[in-house]
Amino acid sequence: MSGPNARTITGDEYFYGHKACAGCGGALAVRIALKVLGKNAVAVLPAGCMSAVGFNFPNLCFANNAIISTFAGTASMMTGIEAGLKARGLSDYTVVGFAGDGGTADIGLQALSGCIDRNDDVIYICYDNEAYMNTGTQKSSLTPFGASTTTTPAGSVVRGNIREKKNLLEIVAAHGIPYAATASIGYLDDYMMKVKKASLIKGTKFIHVLAPCPTGWGAQTDMTVELAKKAVDTGLWRLAEYENGEFRLNRDITDPDGIRGYLRSQKRFAHLTDEDISHIVESRDARWGRSLP
């Protein structure tokens, strides 16, 4: 389907005046999704960077209805809001959640699973900056292999995070969810199309959007979109959809050899050895089910 694009998207803003760092990928993910969903989006944000930068009384930064949930409670609060608004006889609204990687893949996973199990009619968007950023860049289960964080520092014995990134799309899909997708703020048309599509499907929808964080990744603030593109082009992050019980890849690898450059432009990977980088290339290949030249 063709979704909104840079020319057709509304000029209205729903998330502005907030205190996110320059170049914040998460803020872009929230802003763009709300433009697609419009003024009747009811947003739920758990503890995390986006709620921390957007809701400081009296500086409240959402033009649509929005509420902070407990850290673990994004999905369960969305369920309650959806049930309550429906009970009021309303129908012209979309309940949407914006939770971080930690808030989704770690502490909020149980509530998300319950929500999908009930097939509540909501859109859950996980903006993934690959660590607990709001508390100062600690490791989450979506932190990639090798990354140094404040709890997986690059030491002389252990060099950063030793675990692979959790496969959240497959976890979510295993519930038999009506629609799930991955996206990247580097490919906004694709992201907007997926948000739009999600808004037209009944039941629970899940979108996992890669959203670089220059502060936590140790990258230039004008490199956010570039990095979000590179992660996709090199195959480290895949654009995919799960619908009607089937997975579909939306984009092939276009820059198989770009991994080194991608890693080297971020301080969190500065300590990686050639051996570490080879390991990252190999696991990328294993994920794609083939060896790339």
Next chain:
Amino acid sequence: MTKAFVSGNEAFAQGIRLARPAVVSAYPITPQTVVVERLSEMVADGELDSNFIHVESEHSAMSCAIGASAAGVRVFTATSSQGLLYMAECLPYAAGGRFPIVMMNADRSVALPWNIYGDQSDSLSQISSGWIQFYAMNAQEALDMAIMSYRIAEDHRVSTPFMVNLDGFNLTHTYENVDVPDQEQVDSFLPPYSTTNKIDLEKPVNMGFTAGPAYNVLFKMSEHMGMLNARDVVPPVEDEFMRIFGRRYSGMVEGHLLEDAELVIVTLGCVSGLCMDVADRLREDGVKAGVLRIRYMRPFPDREVQSALLNAKAVCVLEKDVSFGNAGVVFSEIKSALYGSGCSCAICNRIAGLGGRDISFDDILAIFEELENRPTDVGFIGGSAS
């Protein structure tokens, strides 16, 4: 009005049915399960037009209840013990957001050691969470409070969540005769929930926000004042309840034979009834015994406690919990209310009924006998296991 022979849980479920919550979200735990089973049956049979949400935990039960309340509708949940503690993060959240959720808590022991039976350790550990806390004495009062709690919680001067505590098993599972009011009666007493504290598609709001050091105290103070306002709201609500349903309740506390009582047991929950029976017996022997039942632990009835105990010579606070390293929670609160009140009574604390241990007629008789010696210690009943 119809008569029914039901357990405390079932009586409460009847009251909730009549209060018509639009959303019920709950997770099972003994001894609360029956109330949610009955409610799901009522929804399944079309007796209750409500969305029953099968949440996957108590944390989600309360988070979901907060969401539904933020959406502007009446909501109910119920829990107990480990479940109450599992949702603990959400309790101040509901209170700080001023969401008038009603929750039934089946008072139960807290692990370790594991124990499914009744005591008051669970709810009394959450005394500062911002919830109104009520302790019911019998099934009829439980049913009536299921209805009255919404009136008080949803009053715009209060806007505070409301926890109705029923002693696990002793009350939740004991069968009693109750009067079940008619729907029309309840509808005339309890109007549909209306609030401005809600998601509004015409005029969007930002809710559940952050308030830093400069503003934080303003929100906390107004939460405190809202809870205190319940003290003024309870009496007229009870008057109206009396007019419509013909049952009279006594406000924040209930006194039994207190006019001239010298020896007084202060307690809460369903053991109060037994204490009153013992006091009646002692009166036959000329012993000036009395009972003060705390109905509301929050807001705390300090003025009522002060005047009720003004002429007492010896007081025992009998409760089913202990704040380890200090004393029973209720004892500490009563003692602090009496400071400077002019009461010169001796006051002691008896911690009893832990993990469902029976509190017998003779146990209470023994407390009254002890009071003649004006004890001031903190002691456990059953501490020397026999």
